[in-house]
Amino acid sequence: MTRILCSHPNQIFTLHDFSELFQSAKSTVCEDIAIIRDTLLEFGLGDLESITGAGGGVRFIPLADNRDRADYIHKLCTTLCDPNRILPGGYLYMSDLLYEPKHLCRIGEILAAEFLSSKPDFVITVETKGIPVAIMTAFALGCPVVAAGRDGQITEGPLVSINYVASSSRRMQTMSLPKRAIKEGSRALIIDDFMKGGGTARGMVQLLKEFKVDVAGIGVVIATREPRVKLVSNYTSLMVLEEVSEKENRIRLSPSEWIAVN
Amino acid sequence: MTRILCSHPNQIFTLHDFSELFQSAKSTVCEDIAIIRDTLLEFGLGDLESITGAGGGVRFIPLADNRDRADYIHKLCTTLCDPNRILPGGYLYMSDLLYEPKHLCRIGEILAAEFLSSKPDFVITVETKGIPVAIMTAFALGCPVVAAGRDGQITEGPLVSINYVASSSRRMQTMSLPKRAIKEGSRALIIDDFMKGGGTARGMVQLLKEFKVDVAGIGVVIATREPRVKLVSNYTSLMVLEEVSEKENRIRLSPSEWIAVN
Numbered sequence: 001m002t003r004i005l006c007s008h009p010n011q012i013f014t015l016h017d018f019s020e021l022f023q024s025a026k027s028t029v030c031e032d033i034a035i036i037r038d039t040l041l042e043f044g045l046g047d048l049e050s051i052t053g054a055g056g057g058v059r060f061i062p063l064a065d066n067r068d069r070a071d072y073i074h075k076l077c078t079t080l081c082d083p084n085r086i087l088p089g090g091y092l093y094m095s096d097l098l099y100e101p102k103h104l105c106r107i108g109e110i111l112a113a114e115f116l117s118s119k120p121d122f123v124i125t126v127e128t129k130g131i132p133v134a135i136m137t138a139f140a141l142g143c144p145v146v147a148a149g150r151d152g153q154i155t156e157g158p159l160v161s162i163n164y165v166a167s168s169s170r171r172m173q174t175m176s177l178p179k180r181a182i183k184e185g186s187r188a189l190i191i192d193d194f195m196k197g198g199g200t201a202r203g204m205v206q207l208l209k210e211f212k213v214d215v216a217g218i219g220v221v222i223a224t225r226e227p228r229v230k231l232v233s234n235y236t237s238l239m240v241l242e243e244v245s246e247k248e249n250r251i252r253l254s255p256s257e258w259i260a261v262n
Numbered sequence: 263m264t265r266i267l268c269s270h271p272n273q274i275f276t277l278h279d280f281s282e283l284f285q286s287a288k289s290t291v292c293e294d295i296a297i298i299r300d301t302l303l304e305f306g307l308g309d310l311e312s313i314t315g316a317g318g319g320v321r322f323i324p325l326a327d328n329r330d331r332a333d334y335i336h337k338l339c340t341t342l343c344d345p346n347r348i349l350p351g352g353y354l355y356m357s358d359l360l361y362e363p364k365h366l367c368r369i370g371e372i373l374a375a376e377f378l379s380s381k382p383d384f385v386i387t388v389e390t391k392g393i394p395v396a397i398m399t400a401f402a403l404g405c406p407v408v409a410a411g412r413d414g415q416i417t418e419g420p421l422v423s424i425n426y427v428a429s430s431s432r433r434m435q436t437m438s439l440p441k442r443a444i445k446e447g448s449r450a451l452i453i454d455d456f457m458k459g460g461g462t463a464r465g466m467v468q469l470l471k472e473f474k475v476d477v478a479g480i481g482v483v484i485a486t487r488e489p490r491v492k493l494v495s496n497y498t499s500l501m502v503l504e505e506v507s508e509k510e511n512r513i514r515l516s517p518s519e520w521i522a523v524n
Contacts, residue, residue: 002268003308007268043283100407147390181358
């Protein structure tokens with residue numbers, strides 16, 4: 001039962017499902033759920049939530065222990081501050097971590113825990129680097145992902161496109177979503193790997209407006225300290241990048257304040 | 263313990279890890295592992311493997327029940343055969359499923375189970391649509407992902423690039439990998455969402471050759487029936503696409519033979 005619940009975060013399973021599968025009484029299933037819940041909570045491994053009513057049942061919430069979380073993000077900062085990660089042009093090499101399921105899983109759980117209460121119906125990101133983080137955040141939330149394309153791809157049917165300026169490249173870019181990918185009136189969580197000026201995030205907000213979709217939140221793995229005023233007003237980042245100095249061969253990166261406090 | 267093992271497929275945990283965490287004797291941990299293993303096997307939910315020796319411990323293998331697997335792929339085919347999925351140009355709309363963690367998780371487990379014995383060190387794919395499947399396959403295998411770029415991106419440092427012809431577009435394309443992303447002499451599992459002529463997969467094989475990396479296998483979600491002879495000789499697909507007919511408003515898609523047989 002633990003295997004099934006933990007491998008399907010935020011998906012509701014009914015007592016009936018389990019009592020059928022394991023051929024046991026619902027009361028036994030109930031008792032077992034209580035035991036699993038206590039154990040998960042005791043070791044800070046997550047929580048089980050009971051949902052009453054017609055669509056009722058139980059679901060697993062992969063909440064990370066807050067103290068553990070601060071430790072983890074701190075270690076991640078240390079790893080990323082290795083001067084060998086400085087790329088020509090003052091970029092930071094982080095693709096290895098952003099494509100490592102072990103890290104993705106943890107990062108996704110932390111972001112999901114932050115936005116669980118804002119009840120997003122889906123996660124949206126823009127190709128390409130944001131996709132892995134978006135997938136794992138959506139996995140922890142138990143909802144689907146939609147990836148906006150950077151150019152109009154012909155294979156997806158009718159598209160809605162907008163032009164935007166990404167602060168990192170300072171070039172005009174196009175972002176598009178297939179019309180069939182999104183349901184009007186739903187709620188979206190915007191997830192990306194990196195935010196500098198917030199141009200890409202604002203592009204996604206504008207694109208979502210075309211679909212009459214509400215923004216449940218904006219979460220990124222790393223945001224730069226400068227510019228302090230971003231093009232979107234509300235966002236959550238796990239880490240803050242203060243400086244990448246090619247000349248002094250130094251990276252300064254720290255956990256965001258809320259990570260340490262909560 | 264089940265939560266920890268199942269949330270970290272194919273990652274080795276030592277008895278010491280668990281006996282520290284739960285403050286219990288190694289013999290108790292051992293007994294509990296045996297109980298978990300029996301339960302997982304009984305309900306076809308996976309397996310636990312004990313590894314002896316210095317780096318020894320226990321790891322979770324998310325093997326899917328074979329009968330369940332055939333049922334699942336069959337249902338997936340039915341969903342995908344909905345004529346509303348036909349896109350202009352005879353393409354098949356499947357982005358919604360390929361970005362849905364529930365399906366990705368299952369597809370990733372099935373592909374991972376097929377290639378577990380060929381012991382890949384990492385999973386490789388090419389942007390963009392292949393990334394989600396690659397991430398979830400790597401998650402089930404407990405190894406990292408490397409995503410080849412379709413154009414030379416400046417932010418990743420020195421690149422190795424090759425030109426190839428993708429059969430679906432019939433255009434010359436460029437595929438590149440940052441030099442630092444890959445270790446010489448390791449083994450790669452090539453994963454993609456779709457294969458028509460096999461040009462993209464062959465491109466990846468050639469690119470890997472530049473890095474002196476062995477190919478542990480090639481796995482795709484859907485391969486087309488035609489052309490029967492692909493540009494790569496050995497590949498595994500979950501489904502075979504026989505036909506997308508815009509004129510007759512019909513899709514013919516079926517599970518690959520090995521899915522039903524095994």
